[in-house]
Amino acid sequence: MPESAASIFINALLANNFVLAMFLGLCPFLGVSNKLETAFPMGVATTFVMFVASLCAFGLNLLLSTFHLEFLRLISYIVIIASSVQLVEMVLKKYSPTLFRALGIYLPLITTNCAVLGVALFQTARDYDFVQSVAFSLGGGAGFMLALVLMASVRERLQLSDVPAVAQGTALTLMLAGILSLAFMGFAGLGG
Amino acid sequence: MNAEVIHPQTTPTLAMIRTLGLIAAICGLIIVSAYQGTFDAVQENKRIAVERAVFKVIPGARSIGEYLALPDGRVEKAGAGGAVPAGAVKFYAGYDDAGSLAGIAAEGSAKGYADNVRILFAYDQATSSITAFGVVAMRETPGIGDKILVDKDFLANFPLEAKVAADLKALANAIVTVKHGTRTKPWEIDAISGATITSRAVGKAINDAAQILLPRIGPNLDKLKEKS
Amino acid sequence: MSQPSGILSARNWDELMEGIWRQNPVFVMVLGMCPALAVTVSGINGLSMGIATTFVLVCSCGLVSLLRKLIPKEVRIATYIVIIATFVTVVDYVIQAVSLALYDALGAFIQLIVVNCVILGRAEAHASKNTPVVAMTNAFGMGIGFTIGLLALGCVREILGAGTLFGVSLFGANFQPWVVMVLPPGGFFVLGAWLLLFSALARRKQRKLTEAAQNA
Numbered sequence: 001m002p003e004s005a006a007s008i009f010i011n012a013l014l015a016n017n018f019v020l021a022m023f024l025g026l027c028p029f030l031g032v033s034n035k036l037e038t039a040f041p042m043g044v045a046t047t048f049v050m051f052v053a054s055l056c057a058f059g060l061n062l063l064l065s066t067f068h069l070e071f072l073r074l075i076s077y078i079v080i081i082a083s084s085v086q087l088v089e090m091v092l093k094k095y096s097p098t099l100f101r102a103l104g105i106y107l108p109l110i111t112t113n114c115a116v117l118g119v120a121l122f123q124t125a126r127d128y129d130f131v132q133s134v135a136f137s138l139g140g141g142a143g144f145m146l147a148l149v150l151m152a153s154v155r156e157r158l159q160l161s162d163v164p165a166v167a168q169g170t171a172l173t174l175m176l177a178g179i180l181s182l183a184f185m186g187f188a189g190l191g192g
Numbered sequence: 193m194n195a196e197v198i199h200p201q202t203t204p205t206l207a208m209i210r211t212l213g214l215i216a217a218i219c220g221l222i223i224v225s226a227y228q229g230t231f232d233a234v235q236e237n238k239r240i241a242v243e244r245a246v247f248k249v250i251p252g253a254r255s256i257g258e259y260l261a262l263p264d265g266r267v268e269k270a271g272a273g274g275a276v277p278a279g280a281v282k283f284y285a286g287y288d289d290a291g292s293l294a295g296i297a298a299e300g301s302a303k304g305y306a307d308n309v310r311i312l313f314a315y316d317q318a319t320s321s322i323t324a325f326g327v328v329a330m331r332e333t334p335g336i337g338d339k340i341l342v343d344k345d346f347l348a349n350f351p352l353e354a355k356v357a358a359d360l361k362a363l364a365n366a367i368v369t370v371k372h373g374t375r376t377k378p379w380e381i382d383a384i385s386g387a388t389i390t391s392r393a394v395g396k397a398i399n400d401a402a403q404i405l406l407p408r409i410g411p412n413l414d415k416l417k418e419k420s
Numbered sequence: 421m422s423q424p425s426g427i428l429s430a431r432n433w434d435e436l437m438e439g440i441w442r443q444n445p446v447f448v449m450v451l452g453m454c455p456a457l458a459v460t461v462s463g464i465n466g467l468s469m470g471i472a473t474t475f476v477l478v479c480s481c482g483l484v485s486l487l488r489k490l491i492p493k494e495v496r497i498a499t500y501i502v503i504i505a506t507f508v509t510v511v512d513y514v515i516q517a518v519s520l521a522l523y524d525a526l527g528a529f530i531q532l533i534v535v536n537c538v539i540l541g542r543a544e545a546h547a548s549k550n551t552p553v554v555a556m557t558n559a560f561g562m563g564i565g566f567t568i569g570l571l572a573l574g575c576v577r578e579i580l581g582a583g584t585l586f587g588v589s590l591f592g593a594n595f596q597p598w599v600v601m602v603l604p605p606g607g608f609f610v611l612g613a614w615l616l617l618f619s620a621l622a623r624r625k626q627r628k629l630t631e632a633a634q635n636a
Contacts, residue, residue, distance in 0.1 A: 003303060011303070016306070016307075020604060021306075021604050022458070022604075023453075023454050023455075023457045023458035023604065023607065024454055024532075025454070026453040026454050026457065027451065027453060027454070027537055030450065030453065071223055071224070071226075071227040071509060071513070072223070074505050074508060074509050074512070074531050074534060075219070075223070075502060075505040075506065075509065078501055078502075078505050078534055078535070079498070079501070079502065079505075082497070082498050082501055108497075111497075111501070111535075112535045112536075112537050112540055113535065114454040114532050114535050116535075117531070117532060117534065117535050118454075118528065118532060121528045121531055121532070122528060125528060126308060165623070166616065166619050166620050166623055167616055167619070169615075169619070170450050170612075170615055171612050171613075171615040171616045171619055172612075173612075174608045174609070174611050174612030174615065175608070175609065175612040177608040177612075178605045178606070178607075178608030178609040178612060179605070181604045181605040181608055182600070182605040185603070185604075185605065188305055188389060189305075189388070189389045207492070208492045208494070208495070211490045211491065211492060212492070212495065212499070214490070215487065215490075215491070215499055215502065215503070216502070218483075219502055219503060219505075219506040222506050222507070222510060223506055223509050223510065226509065226510040226513050226514065227509075227513055229513075230513040230514060230516065230517040233516075233517035233518075234513065234516045234517050237516065237517065237519075237520045238520065241520050307527075329524050331527075333599065333603060334581070334582060334597070334599060334602055335597060335599050336599070
């Protein structure tokens with residue numbers, strides 16, 4: 001009996017959180033998570049790109065397998081992802097210029113977000129069917145957003161605390177991430 | 193002072209297409225050369241890995257035959273290239289020195305703690321039992337999940353009863369992992385205390401593969417008995 | 421006296437050293453974190469990933485630099501990505517041909533080298549503006565720096581989390597491994613600790629410089 005979509009979603013969200021357990025999407029996680037108001041839209045944009053990338057990757061994989069062109073898999077995935085990000089950028093610029101400006105440089109950086117390519121690669125490696133892939137990408141995106149929001153909230157609070165100067169910056173964020181990751185280990189086995 | 197606006201030079205479309213085409217051609221050439229150049233070595237590596245794994249779970253085996261158990265109940269030799277048609281299950285028949293069947297081995301995989309746990313289990317048709325298993329790939333926690341390889345009580349679960357139901361559609365009793373110390377039936381697997389998730393993954397991996405494969409083995413035993 | 425030209429010139433040496441110390445990808449720029457934390461559960465894994473990334477870095481920067489006058493600037497990022505993806509695919513197959521065990525250990529992170537910010541950053545900032553030899557030297561230095569970073573992480577995590585170094589048992593059978601070090605939280609903690617160390621050293625150096633300036 002293959003894994004159910006719900007179980008895959010819960011696993012990607014909690015037990016195998018993309019950021020805290022699978023180490024995907026760390027660059028934006030360390031870079032954008034200092035303010036809650038930028039962290040949340042970043043999470044939403046990334047989730048959307050992950051969803052689109054997952055759909056495209058599923059279709060591409062079917063196409064490539066039919067013609068025995070598996071060695072072109074990586075190149076085609078990354079080109080599709082770069083194009084999707086370009087598309088999202090254009091759509092946002094037209095329909096929500098404020099959001100576009102708020103996200104700034106981080107929007108094109110979604111292309112190099114390991115989480116987006118990671119979704120495509122992992123779903124191919126685990127041979128997920130269409131419904132499972134959708135659940136996986138949505139769960140992964142939600143997990144990424146959850147980790148980002150959690151980290152942003154903690155960091156905002158910490159700005160009012162007396163952190164030793166030597167630890168400020170990335171070192172502190174990493175230690176926090178380690179503690180969050182430790183906490184998320186408690187979700188093991190939740191998805192069943 | 194020159195008041196003209198100086199327009200930035202944009203590349204004409206034809207030149208762009210020509211350059212992109214050139215780059216695509218170069219990259220395509222590099223990829224295909226790498227793929228062709230490494231193909232034989234990769235296939236050989238995969239073959240050696242499979243052989244090593246099968247010889248480990250079927251101790252008497254000296255050579256291997258690769259087969260596909262098709263959805264319609266037939267069994268046929270697996271072709272080169274390793275493509276598995278939908279609904280079919282790939283399995284390995286181990287033959288001893290004399291060329292007669294020593295055991296059947298098949299892969300199963302299920303989600304463990306960190307990622308999928310891939311195992312190879314051996315089935316002895318004479319006793320209708322699963323005699324041993326080996327791990328092909330896993331990323332479980334060292335010291336906890338990887339106890340499935342060495343824990344004496346866990347290994348004592350095998351041989352595991354795996355009789356096929358009378359209607360030849362599934363196993364008579366599903367193989368299931370039970371809580372440590374509560375094993376009562378010969379088709380249950382006693383989990384390792386403190387490593388339940390990985391133990392359950394082993395049970396699920398074996399059950400998922402066996403439910404489909406084992407009913408198709410019995411009717412085709414004659415085809416498999418001698419190395420072809 | 422003229423500078424010696426060629427591969428060993430001072431300029432090239434400077435380019436090489438930039439990636440190893442001043443702009444170390446792991447400890448200074450904090451880029452390419454995903455593979456850095458995910459695969460460094462042992463020293464040998466870290467070393468292999470470092471070598472693979474260095475290979476992709478050098479080849480991609482070399483090809484980008486060779487083609488720098490041809491690549492249209494409107495689509496340059498996409499082109500760089502395609503070139504990088506090409507060499508990552510090559511590395512993927514080469515590792516499979518060399519050792520399937522290593523391939524399984526590194527897993528999907530081999531293919532994730534393509535989104536390693538270090539490589540794209542180098543191609544955009546450096547390779548597209550310099551000659552091939554200079555670009556490749558700098559890329560090589562970055563790769564070495566990255567590998568050193570991965571080794572630092574991998575060895576610490578392996579020693580603490582498994583009691584071995586490159587597979588050689590250091591403490592004997594009675595060592596109780598600090599298992600969390602080879603799990604995800606451990607990766608974060610060890611990298612955080614290294615950054616803390618470098619930060620402390622940098623501040624100490626800064627303090628000494630200001631004291632020297634004041635006393636002068």
